[in-house]
Amino acid sequence: MHLSPPVEPMLARSVTALPSSGARPVLFEQKADGFRALVFTGPKPYLQSRRGADLGPAFPEITRAAAALGVEAVVDAELVVWHNGRLDFTALQHRARLRGARAEHAAREQPAHLITFDLLELSGTVLMDQPLHQRRSALENLFASLGLAAPWALCPQTADAATARTWLDPAWGAAGVEGLIVKESGSRYRPGERGWLKLRTRMSAEGIIGAVTGSVHAPRGLLLGRLDAAGRLRLVARSTPLSRTATAELGAVLRPAGAEHPWWGRKFSAGWGTKELLTFQPVVPDLVAEVDTDTALDLGRHRHPVRYLRLRDDMAACDVRE
Structure with missing residues (x-):
């Protein structure tokens, strides 16, 4: 056989x-x-x-x-x-x-x-x-x-x-x-x-909260970025669905952003390997989140969704670079 x-x-x-x-x-x-x-x-x-x-x-x-x-x-x-x-x-x-x-x-x-x-x-x-x-x-x-x-x-x-x-x-x-x-x-x-x-393998990482899915004041998920060498905000991760506690915490401090946002008018796919587009709301990119993630990275981008842990009030967005 x-x-x-x-x-x-x-x-x-x-x-x-x-x-x-x-x-x-x-x-x-x-x-x-x-x-x-x-x-x-x-x-x-x-x-x-x-x-x-x-x-x-x-x-x-x-x-x-x-x-x-x-x-x-x-x-x-x-x-x-x-x-x-x-x-x-x-x-x-x-x-x-x-x-x-x-x-x-x-x-x-x-x-x-x-x-x-x-x-x-x-x-x-x-x-x-x-x-x-x-x-x-x-x-x-x-x-x-x-x-x-x-x-x-x-x-x-x-x-x-x-x-x-x-x-x-x-x-x-x-x-x-x-x-x-x-x-x-x-x-x-x-x-x-x-x-x-x-x-x-798990590790923690930081990202700038650049946008959310859901509404700004009741976010369901996060889109996270880091600053590249030219100071541009580049998408590097999206989160798993937020807990109720995280939704309430973040909804109280996030602020909607307008056309000045670097991701305004951009299109992102809804997931790995799909052409479906993601619906998201840009927020003022001045808050830093700590996340739990694995080590699967592609050119600095997290291949799998990351899990939100907490806000890093001790870090400024300008500190989060590739």
């Missing part, structure tokens, strides 16, 4: 804390900031996205590596681009849009890598019903026997919770490690199920 694309990848559900130690042993893996990819190696290589699309034309160097592996296998991995000392999600997105000669040029200038963490099939044997620790052992043996090097990489994994906690340090986040994936050591691979846990 052989697996054929598309294969639904096993998924993870988000949690806010590491699970308490239980009867079932768990393994911790680093969560890299990239694209999920299933790699079918051998004479008919295929690079499948999480949603089943063919990523091969955009990443020809990965397709060639899959063809040259020397064994037929199906590997679960994170597709990443390393640039300027960190995993660069923006560069990865740019590469995903390229084809032909432009894709080949990008492959030379900003080559992609595969951070592999699971082995679903090897030499015609489907491994998905085997426990995770056996699949991991088979993956490590594959790396050792073939002497795999770039673009192949083995995802760091540990059974030690103390070591895993060190991977939640924001310093790892600055390098592009978003957090942890937690998996039961004895679990089988269940396509499409959220059987793993995902814990993102």
Whole structure:
């Protein structure tokens, strides 16, 4: 039996804390900031996205590596681009849009890598019903026997919770490690199920409140900015829905802004990857908010909504810069 694309990848559900130690042993893996990819190696290589699309034309160097592996296998991995000392999600997105000669040029200038963490099939044997620790052992043996090097990489994994906690340090986040994936050591691979846990690295940050959704005196959410090198207010984040307490607190101090506002007449998308436009009300950008966020940044912009914590009365807007 052989697996054929598309294969639904096993998924993870988000949690806010590491699970308490239980009867079932768990393994911790680093969560890299990239694209999920299933790699079918051998004479008919295929690079499948999480949603089943063919990523091969955009990443020809990965397709060639899959063809040259020397064994037929199906590997679960994170597709990443390393640039300027960190995993660069923006560069990865740019590469995903390229084809032909432009894709080949990008492959030379900003080559992609595969951070592999699971082995679903090897030499015609489907491994998905085997426990995770056996699949991991088979993956490590594959790396050792073939002497795999770039673009192949083995995802760091540990059974030690103390070591895993060190991977939640924001310093790892600055390098592009978003957090942890937690998996039961004895679990089988269940396509499409959220059987793993995902814990993102958290940190606090500041932003200038530049606009709100809802009304100025009863805001539902915040649009936050920072000043760029030229002193212009640039949108960097939007918040999750505000609590009733935060709505009351902010509604009492925010002031509506007019055409002098730098975002007056601007259009912002309603969310990541959508063309729907956001309806917002500009406010006088003189208040600074502290927010809770993860480490997923694209050119200084927070990819996921941030959570409002409090006003920073001790900070002026001019202090909040990129």
